[in-house]
Amino acid sequence: xxxxxxxxxxxxxxxxxxxxxxxxxxxxxxxxxxxxxxxxxxxxxxxxxxxxxxxxxxxxxxxxxxxxxxxxxxxxxxxxxxxxxxxxxxxxxxxxxxxxxxxxxxxxxxxxxxxxxxxxxxxxxxxxxxxxxxxxxxxxxxxxxxxxxxxxxxxxxxxxxxxxxxxxxxxxxxxxxxxxxxxxxxxxxxxxxxxxxxxxxxxxxxxxxxxxxxxxxxxxxxxxxxxxxxxxxxxxxxxxxxxxxxxxxxxxxxxxxxxxxxxxxxxxxxxxxxxxxxxxxxxxxxxxxxxxxxxxxxxxxxxx
Amino acid sequence: xxxxxxxxxxxxxxxxxxxxxxxxxxxxxxxxxxxxxxxxxxxxxxxxxxxxxxxxxxxxxxxxxxxxxxxxxxxxxxxxxxxxxxxxxxxxxxxxxxxxxxxxxxxxxxxxxxxxxxxxxxxxxxxxxxxxxxxxxxxxxxxxxxxxxxxxxxxxxxxxxxxxxxxxxxxxxxxxxxxxxxxxxxxxxxxxxxxxxxxxxxxxxxxxxxxxxxxxxxxxxxxxxxxxxxxxxxxxxxxxxxxxxxxxxxxxxxxxxxxxxxxxxxxxxxxxxxxxxxxxxxxxxxxxxxxxxxxxxxxxxxxxxxxxxxxxxxxxxxxxxxxxxxxxxxxxxxxxxxxxxxxxxxxxxxxxxxxxxxxxxxxxxxxxxxxxxxxxxxxxxxxxxxxxxxxx
Numbered sequence: 054x055x056x057x058x059x060x061x062x063x064x065x066x067x068x069x070x071x072x073x074x075x076x077x078x079x080x081x082x083x084x085x086x087x088x089x090x091x092x093x094x095x096x097x098x099x100x101x102x103x104x105x106x107x108x109x110x111x112x113x114x115x116x117x118x119x120x121x122x123x124x125x126x127x128x129x130x131x132x133x134x135x136x137x138x139x140x141x142x143x144x145x146x147x148x149x150x151x152x153x154x155x156x157x158x159x160x161x162x163x164x165x166x167x168x169x170x171x172x173x174x175x176x177x178x179x180x181x182x183x184x185x186x187x188x189x190x191x192x193x194x195x196x197x198x199x200x201x202x203x204x205x206x207x208x209x210x211x212x213x214x215x216x217x218x219x220x221x222x223x224x225x226x227x228x229x230x231x232x233x234x235x236x237x238x239x240x241x242x243x244x245x246x247x248x249x250x251x252x253x254x255x256x257x258x259x260x261x262x263x264x265x266x267x268x269x270x271x272x273x274x275x276x277x278x279x280x281x282x283x284x285x286x287x288x289x290x291x292x293x294x295x296x297x298x299x300x301x302x303x304x305x306x307x308x309x310x311x312x313x314x315x316x317x318x319x320x321x322x323x324x325x326x327x328x329x330x331x332x333x334x335x336x337x338x339x340x341x342x343x344x345x346x347x348x349x350x351x352x353x354x355x356x357x
Numbered sequence: 358x359x360x361x362x363x364x365x366x367x368x369x370x371x372x373x374x375x376x377x378x379x380x381x382x383x384x385x386x387x388x389x390x391x392x393x394x395x396x397x398x399x400x401x402x403x404x405x406x407x408x409x410x411x412x413x414x415x416x417x418x419x420x421x422x423x424x425x426x427x428x429x430x431x432x433x434x435x436x437x438x439x440x441x442x443x444x445x446x447x448x449x450x451x452x453x454x455x456x457x458x459x460x461x462x463x464x465x466x467x468x469x470x471x472x473x474x475x476x477x478x479x480x481x482x483x484x485x486x487x488x489x490x491x492x493x494x495x496x497x498x499x500x501x502x503x504x505x506x507x508x509x510x511x512x513x514x515x516x517x518x519x520x521x522x523x524x525x526x527x528x529x530x531x532x533x534x535x536x537x538x539x540x541x542x543x544x545x546x547x548x549x550x551x552x553x554x555x556x557x558x559x560x561x562x563x564x565x566x567x568x569x570x571x572x573x574x575x576x577x578x579x580x581x582x583x584x585x586x587x588x589x590x591x592x593x594x595x596x597x598x599x600x601x602x603x604x605x606x607x608x609x610x611x612x613x614x615x616x617x618x619x620x621x622x623x624x625x626x627x628x629x630x631x632x633x634x635x636x637x638x639x640x641x642x643x644x645x646x647x648x649x650x651x652x653x654x655x656x657x658x659x660x661x662x663x664x665x666x667x668x669x670x671x672x673x674x675x676x677x678x679x680x681x682x683x684x685x686x687x688x689x690x691x692x693x694x695x696x697x698x699x700x701x702x703x704x705x706x707x708x709x710x711x712x713x714x715x716x717x718x719x720x721x722x723x724x725x726x727x728x729x730x731x732x733x734x735x736x737x738x739x740x741x742x743x744x745x746x747x748x749x
Binding site for chain 2: 065091192196203
């Protein structure tokens, strides 16, 4: 049995949109975007958004709901994702290592089938939508493993169909260029300029506390059930070399220094971490406003 | 522009007015969202009861109640719901996703209600699996107080309570956290999905932070923008109040009339029919009477606003007794209703007149004068024209 997180990071895109409107910002960079549903919201409301992350599946999803303006999946294309296609060769034992540990045999077979089917889609947009939809199935299964009697048994293909259809509802155009890139924070900041920078700093040693629903899906996308986040983050700013407090502070300060190029900086944090983050932001910028709608959601807004 | 008479320092009066205006706001939101009359009251009552079952912090229960009441105020002005909206279905759906966030902004601007109300409204449509809207929050990122509102919504929308029970069970792990679904089911079986009727938690209001009259005017402005007639209520209010003074109406009559002028537009929200017809012709009278009835219904159960209900209800009556819905005539029509109807017509005619080329137009005054004695009370027409002249 795997332990799922009790708390989830809360970033409210409606709130960020209100902040952007207040300061007249029309474009935004989020170099540590995670699952980019918040960028999708901002995009749909006319903001040009640019995201970056180290994990590839986040970036792929970004191609589906951030970069993609109009591609959705037709019924026969969804059918070609959720079920085995006759004549196609599948690595059905690709996720055998998870069998009996996290998933049932049937679920592991489906993970293998979907792994191949998603790679045969025609566009990056469709691939991103499928990855997001299937990830929700994956989360459902992990949750159900915890509480088997509390959630209905739904056939995998039906669940996958439902979630892929849910996902593509969010596809929309804002008539702007929106981008996502797989890169470390600093590279994203160096390569992409915008009116505003949104930065949600990960806690120190965040890798060791990452939600399994996040890193396991990267493992699925990589086709490697033995994948570890330490490996993915090895050479990145918030990887192992930021484990000690001093190095972590240096990493944050480095980002905030680089963020000086952005007219508006929004640092998203929470009550528990405010005392650690706020002095660093105030060191980096002269004008800082603290907007704290609730304990889980605090925004430090820095302007020039 | 004061809407209500002075409260003579009685704090209960201000509190009662505020509670009524907020309840009215909730009902207006329902009408704009196309929901049945009384939806928000039922949702508020259920939300509080369900919130207790979900172990929501006791200090938030009143905010949950008020959030239930105000759940759809964001529907007013939503581009997908505007009377003249012609958005394609996909875009209209996306616009509707913004209703909770707009509602949250409205709630945040009302200083008198608990601060937490806004966020409860903001996240009432989020889903456990992250497929909700507007923020696509997921798992425990969604506050339980908003979950209570979502479950109450499901219950009130269901044709039969058991239908809600079945759908919540089916969506455990998707729309709802399994633990919340279980708590809802236990609550359902324990209470039979029955709860006490809504009673406004007046104790948490801060009447010093919001003036009920200003709030009514804000609501009227939002209704007018929603209906595509910006500024109508304020114009009618100015004209009607001045006319009532010319006619020597009492202070109580003037107060009721003021409320009626800012509230009559709410009756048009439920109706997609846009009357571009001349306000002086009989065509469309049935619809106007229906709108009058709907407008009055929103006011009649709220003690501090109820005096305006008969005025709104009778705004489609004609002075000669041939109007709708009751065929009242002459003095049987309350004086406030006669003034209201005449002021509304003058405002519409005035706008219409200004839109036509000067060479081809009769003035609004000339046209209104022509309807005196049949449609309108001649005494009231004279007063309205006098008030309009003074205002010009």
